[in-house]
Amino acid sequence: MKELFVDLAAYHLWADKRLLERAIQLPEEMTEREVVCSFPSLKKTFAHMLSAEHIWLQRVDKRKPAIHGEDFPEDFEELAQELVHHDSRLADWIESQSEEFLDEVIAYYNTRKEYYETPVRQILLQLFYHAGYHRGQVVAIFHQLGVTDIPPTDYIVYQRGRIG
Numbered sequence: 001m002k003e004l005f006v007d008l009a010a011y012h013l014w015a016d017k018r019l020l021e022r023a024i025q026l027p028e029e030m031t032e033r034e035v036v037c038s039f040p041s042l043k044k045t046f047a048h049m050l051s052a053e054h055i056w057l058q059r060v061d062k063r064k065p066a067i068h069g070e071d072f073p074e075d076f077e078e079l080a081q082e083l084v085h086h087d088s089r090l091a092d093w094i095e096s097q098s099e100e101f102l103d104e105v106i107a108y109y110n111t112r113k114e115y116y117e118t119p120v121r122q123i124l125l126q127l128f129y130h131a132g133y134h135r136g137q138v139v140a141i142f143h144q145l146g147v148t149d150i151p152p153t154d155y156i157v158y159q160r161g162r163i164g
Contacts, residue, residue, distance in 0.1 A: 009091035015153035020080040031076045059108045
């Protein structure tokens with residue numbers, strides 16, 4: 001199972017990088033332009049992705065969450081670099097864990113102060129699925145902004161690129 005999570009972390013990094021590389025080519029005004037989506041701009045969507053990932057990783061790494069979306073860089077390019085850096089740290093962290101750790105149950109409080117106990121593997125799946133959900137929103141935001149040359153981030157495209 002660990003091999004699967006190592007692979008998912010590498011894919012996660014690759015997919016985020018592709019969208020961020022495209023997004024940083026846009027003028028700052030476009031990354032902050034108000035859109036109709038869960039979060040009102042491209043920048044705020046990426047900030048949310050980083051914040052959520054940060055919180056989940058701190059939980060499974062048994063550290064108290066300390067960083068929230070408003071604490072991230074104002075400059076979009078710096079925010080993008082921080083997300084890629086965090087994705088890379090996540091991939092390294094997963095690589096360093098034992099197979100048994102994936103079944104360990106983590107106790108934590110969510111952002112509404114509700115108590116939960118969840119196996120690490122389920123938390124990691126939540127983290128990856130959550131990011132994929134928001135990457136889909138990023139693509140929708142690109143379209144709202146008139147951006148059509150968007151790199152594909154399908155898992156199969158990632159796998160084909162590794163083979164070819």
